[in-house]
Amino acid sequence: MGPAANVVNRDRSEMKTLRFEPLREGHIPAILEIEKVSNTAPWSEKSFQNELNHTHGIFLVAILQGDVVGYGGVWLVVDEAHVTTIAVAEEQRRQGIGQKLMIELLERAKATGMVCSTLEVRASNVGAIKMYEKFGYAITATRKGYYPDNKEDAVVMWLYDLDSWESPSL
Ligand SMILES: CC(C)(COP(=O)(O)OP(=O)(O)OC[C@H]1O[C@@H](n2cnc3c(N)ncnc32)[C@H](O)[C@@H]1OP(=O)(O)O)[C@@H](O)C(=O)NCCC(=O)NCCS
Structure with a gap:
């Protein structure tokens, strides 16, 4: 098998794997397509561009078979x-x-020295709340009418022990 065939084989096996990449400008059009059907108040293109140069942030893009399938x-x-x-x-x-x-995201944040984690989520977003609970986040407060688009309440969740947190085996 010549070198060219090796390259093709390696690329094919990588394509089947879910991988994570730091956000790049080229990801943003695909992200916007996902964003518009995922959030009732979608982030703008500019909001994602701001994440490109965020010095105190981590922004990852999930790639499956060469396609952008998620981000956070x-x-x-x-x-x-x-x-x-x-x-x-x-x-x-x-x-x-x-x-x-x-x-x-949590492993990389922990590696930078973060000791806890928090987030806000729409009170009606049961699926996301369940996902966060699986990671050890607990609901600590509700912000009444927090979301301007529909005045929905926000649920505030905290994971207090990120510094000793072990990622669950999936
Ligand atoms: C929330 C979101 C990111 C989850 O992504 P996903 O790839 O479907 O999540 P996973 O398959 O890893 O599921 C993780 C767990 O979350 C919970 N969960 C996710 N979606 C759920 C749903 N629709 N109903 C109930 N539980 C759900 C389950 O506990 C699930 O584990 P299980 O499948 O073993 O039961 C996805 O639903 C999404 O993009 N929603 C729109 C955007 C959004 O709401 N983001 C959160 C804003 S704070």
């Missing part, structure tokens, strides 16, 4: 990892991609 970000605020967004393409949900994305 955290801001690193003193010693707290704030989850700012996470979404998976509708047709790829309930296959564990969201969980794997959360594990990548």
Whole structure:
């Protein structure tokens, strides 16, 4: 087998694997397609561009078979990892991609020295709340009418022990 065939084989096996990449400009058009069907108040293109140069943030893109299938970000605020967004393409949900994305984000945040993590989620977003609970986040407060688009309440969740947190085996 010549060198060219080796390259083709290696690329094919990599394509089957879910992998995570730091956000690049080229990911943004595909992200916007997922975003518009995932959030009732979608982030703008500019919001994602701001994540490209965020010095205190981690923003990862999930790639499956060469396609962008999800993304998520955290801001690193003193010693707290704030989850700012996470979404998976509708047709790829309930296959564990969201969980794997959360594990990548939390492990990387922990590696930078973050000791806890927090997030806000719409009170009606039962699926996301269940996912966060699986990671040890607990509901600590409700912010009444927090979301301007429909005045929905936000649920505030905290994971207090990120520094000793072990990622669950999936
Ligand atoms: C929330 C979201 C990212 C989850 O991604 P996903 O790849 O489907 O999640 P996973 O397959 O890894 O599921 C993880 C766990 O979350 C929970 N979960 C996820 N979606 C759920 C749903 N629709 N109903 C109930 N539980 C759900 C389950 O506990 C699930 O584990 P299980 O499949 O073993 O039961 C995805 O539903 C999404 O993109 N939603 C729209 C955007 C959004 O709401 N983001 C969160 C904003 S705070």
